[in-house]
Amino acid sequence: MGPGKKILGLTALLLMLTLWAGYIYVFNENRGGQLGGVGESTAWCGTPPSSDAALLGKDQLTLRITNNLRGEFMLSGAVVVSERTFNRYDLGRNELRLRLEPLQWSYGVTPIFLEQVKVLPLSRNLASTDKSAFAQLESRPIGVQGRVTEFPFDTYRYGYKPVLYYVKGNERVDLRFKNITTLMEMSNTFTPIQKYNRADYINEKNVMVRDEDYKAYGHHECAFSVERKGAFKVVVLLMLLVLCLPLLLVFYRDEPGIDFLATLVGIGVVRTVLVGPVQDFQLYNIDFLFGAALLLVGTVSLIKAMRLHSRREMALRSGETSTW
Template identity: 75%
Template sequence: MSVGKRILGLIALSLMLALWGSYVYLFQENRDGQLGGVFDSTAWCGTPPASDAAALGKDRLTLRITNNVHGDFMLSGVVIVSERTFDRYDLGRNELRLRLEPLPWSYSVTPVFLEQVSIKPLSRNLSSLNKSAYADFEPRPIGVQGRATDFPFDTYRYGYKPVLYYLKGNERVDLKFKHITTSMEMSNTFTPIQKYNRAEYIGEKSVLVREEDYKPYTANECAFSVERKGSFKVIVWLLLLVICLPLLHVFYRDEPGIDFLATLVGVGAIRVVLLGPLNDFQLYKIDFLFAAAILLVGTVSLIKAMRANSRRELALKSGSSW
């Protein structure tokens, strides 16, 4: 056996050991079908979710932010209005609305675009013990700061101040709710991290940082970042190592076989599992790694096929067995 093939064999052995090590790590991290603990993918800000404000018939706004493995974020929620607020603002006739005022994500950028959230008509329940009316939000996608193309190292930020209001003619009347809760229920591939002040949320080193930037956000402001879990990054690394197996095999063999086909099938399957099918030719950075693996295996296979064909032609001309 040549020195090159011995080196390839050692690399393949190291690769298999790495695959087994990653498998053991993921097996230990898996808890009840989750990557990590049950609460590793959840967080909240504002009024604690266990508050009894709703049971006491108080005004309450609850927002629920979810996402999927591909980083698409959705907003839903519910609003509970006390009898006193319902009568004071005549919400039986005035349509209740919600806007999300974005918090600054950079010292050099001042956000001006507000996100409007549709609220279904209030359902009156004023005859109950807690004397309230309630309504659900129309679920809608929300725009976050971050780039999905950085997968699997993509991080996202989202910060906002929710304000309930209604229109009185051309005048906008804001309602002041004390009990506002945001519940973040992320995919188990993500970890949400609450940010407590402007400096922590922006996370930039700048001369524009002032002392008031370290003051905590108010109860009706919420900011958080979302990062990929380390265990999920291990899964991605594990699948990328699997692609290396046909790549090593094509170098080890004297003649090309089905290595190129195996690489195509493997890359296609892994790409669909991690990112889903190609949508409108939106390319991620990891796609260029997939393309490089396909091109490398295809190039080596082609070169080896050409060499094998040349040896075969020389053997036919010389009349010897090649």
């Protein structure tokens, strides 16, 4: 066995050891189908979720932020209006609305666009003990700061101040709700992290940072970032390493085989499992790695096929057809 084959054999052994070690790590991180504890994928800000405001018939706004693997974030929730607020602002006739005022995400950018969330019609329940009205928020996507193409190292940020209001003539009247809760319920692969001040949320090294940037956000302001879990990054790495097996095989064998086809099928399966099929020709950074693997396998297979064809032609010319 030549030195090249020995190096390939040692590389394959190290690869297999890495795969098994990573598999054991992910297996130990598994908690009932979750990568890590369930609490690692949830967070909240504002009024504690265990608040009894709803039971006492107080004004309360609850927002729920969820996500999917493709980096799309959705907002839903509900609002409870007390009898006093309902009558004071005549919400039986005035449509209740919600706007999300974005917090500054960069020192060089001042956000001006507000996100409007539709509040469904209030359902009066004034005959109950708490004498309140209730309404659901229409689920809608929200715009976050981050790029999904950086998968699996993509991170997202979102900061806002929710304000309930109604329009009276040409005047916008804001309602002051004291109990506002935001629940972040992320998927298995993400970890939400609450940010408590502007400097921590913007997270930029800038000479414009002042002492007041470290002042805590207000009670109604909510900012957080979402990052991929370390265990999920290991899963992605293991799948990429599995694709190295046909790559090693095409270097190890003297004759080309179905290595290119095996790599192509493997890449298709891994890509679909991780980020889904290609949509609108949107490419992720990881797709260029897949492309490089295909090019490398295809190039090596083609070179070996050309060399094999050349040797066969030389053998035919020399009359040594019996060995072929």
